[in-house]
Amino acid sequence: PSSIPDIVVLDRRQFQRHHLALRRRILRLAIAEIAGETKDFYFGHFESMLKIVDGESPNAALPLPNGWEVRRAYDRICFQRPMQPDVEFAYEIAVPGRTELPLLSGEIIAAIKDVGNESKLPAGKFQAAFDLDRIQFPLQLRNRRAGDRFQPFGMAGTKKVKDLLIDAKVPQHERVRVPILVSGDQILWVVGHRTSERFKVGSETKRLLYLTYLPQPTENRYHKS
Numbered sequence: 126p127s128s129i130p131d132i133v134v135l136d137r138r139q140f141q142r143h144h145l146a147l148r149r150r151i152l153r154l155a156i157a158e159i160a161g162e163t164k165d166f167y168f169g170h171f172e173s174m175l176k177i178v179d180g181e182s183p184n185a186a187l188p189l190p191n192g193w194e195v196r197r198a199y200d201r202i203c204f205q206r207p208m209q210p211d212v213e214f215a216y217e218i219a220v221p222g223r224t225e226l227p228l229l230s231g232e233i234i235a236a237i238k239d240v241g242n243e244s245k246l247p248a249g250k251f252q253a254a255f256d257l258d259r260i261q262f263p264l265q266l267r268n269r270r271a272g273d274r275f276q277p278f279g280m281a282g283t284k285k286v287k288d289l290l291i292d293a294k295v296p297q298h299e300r301v302r303v304p305i306l307v308s309g310d311q312i313l314w315v316v317g318h319r320t321s322e323r324f325k326v327g328s329e330t331k332r333l334l335y336l337t338y339l340p341q342p343t344e345n346r347y348h349k350s
Contacts, residue, residue, distance in 0.1 A: 132159070132203055132204065132205040132230040133155045133158050133159045133203070133204040133205075134201055134202065134203050134204075134230075135151070135155060135201070135202040135204075136200065136201070136202075137178060137197070137199075137200040137201065137202050138200050140178065140202065141178065141179070148175065148178075149171050149175075152171050152174050152175070153166070153171065155204050156189075156193075156204065158204075159193065159204045159205070160191060160193055165190040165191055166189070166190060170189060170190070173187055174187065174195050177195060177197050177202070178197065178202055180197075182197070183197070183198070183199045184197065184198055184199070184317070185197045186296070186299060188207075189204075192206055192207070193205070193206055194206070194207050198340040199251070199340075201340055203230065203340065205230065207298055207299070207302070208228065208301050208302045209301075210298065210301050212228065212268075212301065213267070213268060214226070214228040214229070214266075214267060214268055215265055215266070215267040216265065216266045216267070217263050217264070217265055218233060218235055218263070218264040218265065218266055218306070219235060220235040220237070220262065220263075220264060220334065221235050221236050221237050222234075222235055223235075224266070226266065226304070229302065229304060229340070230340065231338065231339055231340045232338075232339050233266060233304075233336060233337065233338050233339070234336070234337045234339070235264075235334065235335070235336050236334075236335045236336075237257060237332060237333070237334060237335070238254075238332070238333045238335050239331070239332060239333070240326065240330050240331055240332065240333050243333060243335075246326060247335075249278060249314070249319060249320040250317055250318070251316065251317060251337070251338045251339075252335075252336065252337050252338070253313075253314050253316075253320050253335075253336050254326055254333045254334065254335050254336070255313055255314075255320070255321075255324040255325070255326065255333065255334045255336075256324055256325065256326050256327065256330040256332075256333070256334075257330075257331075257332040257333055257334045258330075258331065258332060259323070259324050260308055260313070260324060260334060261308050261309060261311075262308070263308075264306060264307070264308055264313070265306070265307050265308075266304050266305070266306050266307075266316075267304070267305055267307060268301055268302065268303065268304065268305065269286050269287065269290075269300060269301070269303060269305055272285075273285065273286040273287070273305065273312065274286065274312075275311075275312035275315070275321050275323075276321055276322040276323055277289065277315075277319040277320075277321070277322065278319055278320045278321065278322050278325055279322065280322060286305065286312070286315055287300075289315060289318060289319060290303060290315075290318070293318055303315065303316065303317060303318070304316040304317075304338065306336070311323065311324075314336070316338050317338075
């Protein structure tokens with residue numbers, strides 16, 4: 126397996142409170158922290174980074190010189206090297222509990238809840254809820270394997286995970302990083318995209334497995350409020 130990638134993370138909302146000149150300086154400091162130097166980074170690079178930070182897309186990535194990238198995941202701005210295409214990861218998920226995901230520089234939080242206590246269910250992007258009694262444990266979070274297929278929520282038939290990511294316009298080099306939650310050979314969730322119809326919450330559901338995926342543990346943020 127690959128070593129844990131270095132990463133620097135900025136809190137987007139706190140970052141946006143600063144004056145433009147200070148924001149550019151913070152970006153330069155973040156690059157210096159992760160890359161050791163900034164000599165190959167020019168004004169245009171930093172302007173492109175600001176566009177990622179201020180843009181409408183909550184998830185975006187920008188390639189940078191020397192193999193680095195800046196990635197926005199909602200209110201986290203991450204500076205890191207992209208994961209290599211031959212890297213595989215697989216983490217057993219603590220239920221209930223918090224599981225750190227070193228190769229993803231993130232974490233996933235699992236909770237068990239009574240269905241009657243939840244007035245609104247999450248959309249299934251970075252938070253998801255499943256019928257607990259339909260699930261066999263243990264659960265594992267891993268990246269895509271050849272031939273992966275599941276029944277996306279709301280669909281009658283099955284779909285290849287590869288095709289789902291292509292339809293979602295996920296660049297090929299980023300697909301290796303997309304986490305997939307599985308129980309044995311059954312896919313529950315393609316994180317950031319779709320949950321499974323097979324494990325959906327229905328009228329007979331009594332208990333929920335409620336999951337939250339965070340791209341970066343909050344205690345490891347580089348820039349704090």
